[in-house]
Amino acid sequence: MSVTLPPLFLERMQTLLGEEYPDFVVSYDHPRFAGIRINTLKISPEAFAELTPFELKPVPWCETGYYIDEGQKPGKHPYYHAGLYYIQEPSAMAPAEALDVQPGDRVLDLCAAPGGKSTQIAARLQGQGVLVTNDISEMRTKALAKNIELYGVKNAVVLNESPERILQAFPGYFNKILIDAPCSGEGMFRKDEDMARQWEKHSVEVCSVMQRDILKSAAGMLAPGGTIVYSTCTFAPEEDEAQIAEFLTLNPDFEVVPLPAKWGLAKGRPDWLYPPYMKVEKGEYTEASAAQTGDAGRLWPHRIQGEGHFVAVLRHTGETGQPGRTQSRNQDRDFSEQHQEEQEQELDQGSAWLTIQPAPTAQSALSSRAAKDKTRQANKGKGKGRGRRQESAGAGAVQDQQELLAAWRLFAGQNLSDTAGMTGYPVFFGTNLYLSPLTPDQLNGLKTVRPGWYVGTVKNGRFVPGQPLAAALKPGESLRSVQLSLEEGEAVRYLKGETLQLPESRLVRLNDSLPKGYVLVGVGDYSLGWGKWQDGMLKNEYPAGWRWT
Ligand SMILES: C[S@@+](CC[C@H](N)C(=O)[O-])C[C@H]1O[C@@H](n2cnc3c(N)ncnc32)[C@H](O)[C@@H]1O
Numbered sequence: 104m105s106v107t108l109p110p111l112f113l114e115r116m117q118t119l120l121g122e123e124y125p126d127f128v129v130s131y132d133h134p135r136f137a138g139i140r141i142n143t144l145k146i147s148p149e150a151f152a153e154l155t156p157f158e159l160k161p162v163p164w165c166e167t168g169y170y171i172d173e174g175q176k177p178g179k180h181p182y183y184h185a186g187l188y189y190i191q192e193p194s195a196m197a198p199a200e201a202l203d204v205q206p207g208d209r210v211l212d213l214c215a216a217p218g219g220k221s222t223q224i225a226a227r228l229q230g231q232g233v234l235v236t237n238d239i240s241e242m243r244t245k246a247l248a249k250n251i252e253l254y255g256v257k258n259a260v261v262l263n264e265s266p267e268r269i270l271q272a273f274p275g276y277f278n279k280i281l282i283d284a285p286c287s288g289e290g291m292f293r294k295d296e297d298m299a300r301q302w303e304k305h306s307v308e309v310c311s312v313m314q315r316d317i318l319k320s321a322a323g324m325l326a327p328g329g330t331i332v333y334s335t336c337t338f339a340p341e342e343d344e345a346q347i348a349e350f351l352t353l354n355p356d357f358e359v360v361p362l363p364a365k366w367g368l369a370k371g372r373p374d375w376l377y378p379p380y381m382k383v384e385k386g387e388y389t390e391a392s393a394a395q396t397g398d399a400g401r402l403w404p405h406r407i408q409g410e411g412h413f414v415a416v417l418r419h420t421g422e423t424g425q426p427g428r429t430q431s432r433n434q435d436r437d438f439s440e441q442h443q444e445e446q447e448q449e450l451d452q453g454s455a456w457l458t459i460q461p462a463p464t465a466q467s468a469l470s471s472r473a474a475k476d477k478t479r480q481a482n483k484g485k486g487k488g489r490g491r492r493q494e495s496a497g498a499g500a501v502q503d504q505q506e507l508l509a510a511w512r513l514f515a516g517q518n519l520s521d522t523a524g525m526t527g528y529p530v531f532f533g534t535n536l537y538l539s540p541l542t543p544d545q546l547n548g549l550k551t552v553r554p555g556w557y558v559g560t561v562k563n564g565r566f567v568p569g570q571p572l573a574a575a576l577k578p579g580e581s582l583r584s585v586q587l588s589l590e591e592g593e594a595v596r597y598l599k600g601e602t603l604q605l606p607e608s609r610l611v612r613l614n615d616s617l618p619k620g621y622v623l624v625g626v627g628d629y630s631l632g633w634g635k636w637q638d639g640m641l642k643n644e645y646p647a648g649w650r651w652t
Pocket residue numbers: 195213214215216217218219220221237238239240243264265266283284285286313317
């Protein structure tokens with residue numbers, strides 16, 4: 104066996120798996136499986152198949168997932184920097200698929216860093232609805248925020264909170280919740296030998312306690328009729344079936360939705376709820392709850408091509424639209440419908456939701472009465488306090504915010520086409536402007552890493568567009584764009600931060616825009632970042648922290 108596995112782990116797996124055990128153990132001698140998932144916010148799987156440099160083989164349980172051969176370097180390609188795919192272990196693609204996210208849903212990803220499943224959820228939302236993505240680890244939320252930005256997600260809020268505190272802000276709010284729980288990681292041993300070295304029986308017990316608490320908070324945040332997907336990358340029944348059996352015993356208004364009996368997915372194991380080494384008395388769970396754990400799914404490394412996962416789909420049996428089980432602020436019927444209605448009502452009442460229509464000229468952007476009125480409305484009540492990291496907005500700050508919005512409108516008018524979908528609640532962090540799918544009040548008091556889509560900031564009185572703005576735009580949405588070549592190494596030179604010589608004839612210009620100014624730079628049709636063109640030179644605006652090294 105190429106991986107050294109903890110003896111106690113092997114002993115327990117032998118007890119559990121019996122006749123299947125030899126196949127399970129032999130699977131650790133095989134090479135691990137690597138995969139990529141196509142980011143459909145940027146490209147369709149069909150279009151990617153036309154340009155891919157990799158040999159692709161479909162992952163059966165994920166329409167956008169593909170196996171790639173070990174040894175290929177998908178992280179070292181300009182298409183990776185264009186956010187065309189996420190590098191993801193194939194069995195880890197199953198939980199977000201099981202959540203069956205639809206455009207317009209309100210989704211919470213509670214244990215989300217570094218963002219594999221959040222980017223998958225965002226692609227399913229297609230920019231409609233809300234994704235609140237959270238992780239308790241401040242350090243890990245940095246990678247999460249970067250991935251949300253790289254993959255061109257416009258409608259996500261990134262939090263660094265405990266589930267209990269999110270529950271206080273969002274009781275009964277979400278119709279889909281993913282808990283990709285912290286776990287003892289037994290399914291990671293082949294991929295990451297450190298996990299095997301750090302495993303000890305104790306970690307199963309510690310993780311079980313965390314998982315129970317997270318499930319409890321999630322139940323309180325789910326709207327009637329909603330769905331929670333609970334997943335782990337471990338095989339220990341204490342962290343898998345036992346969590347589900349206990350949850351159902353405590354929450355009889357939930358049921359397990361069976362996973363499809365195909366693709367080599369195995370069923371959950373109710374018979375593992377009382378193995379000799381687990382400290383539970385028979386009868387701890389109701390019979391119905393115990394039986395339902397059989398409808399959960401297990402991905403085994405000796406049965407499928409992947410490292411292993413446990414997935415349970417928990418559906419609240421209450422009717423969507425009925426008064427909530429919790430004191431929900433939002434007991435609604437159809438989420439996309441409601442979200443749209445709320446926005447329209449707010450617009451009617453002249454309140455905060457903002458649709459930035461790029462203004463045709465500088466003058467009209469600044470003098471537009473309507474724009475000024477809306478700005479005033481957008482800033483109403485801003486002094487009441489917001490996300491912990493947000494600046495408190497005194498009179499000076501409100502003035503700054505009005506100037507920031509005016510600068511943004513001016514930038515949008517001079518640089519973006521009217522096909523660019525620029526909508527959201529304006530949220531200000533100092534001089535940084537975000538467009539958020541949630542109101543500032545909804546984020547009030549929460550430790551917010553990104554309140555929404557970062558569009559830019561003001562420096563020396565001028566609007567400087569953000570990298571996430573570029574990452575989420577398509578070439579036709581910017582008045583100036585350029586397609587750099589892959590073969591001649593232009594794209595890599597841009598990604599390394601070089602200034603490029605570029606004749607004016609290479610610029611694609613819309614609406615008679617002048618050549619001088621911000622240019623959306625792409626590899627082929629897929630945006631990478633900003634450049635500034637003047638006199639045959641493309642000045643590089645790709646951020647230092649994102650560069651190709
Ligand atoms: C399995 S990893 C998540 C992987 C992620 N879903 C993905 O697909 O990229 C589990 C995460 O849970 C986070 N975590 C641990 N305890 C937590 C808690 N109480 N609330 C929220 N997140 C927690 C960890 O920091 C870790 O990033």
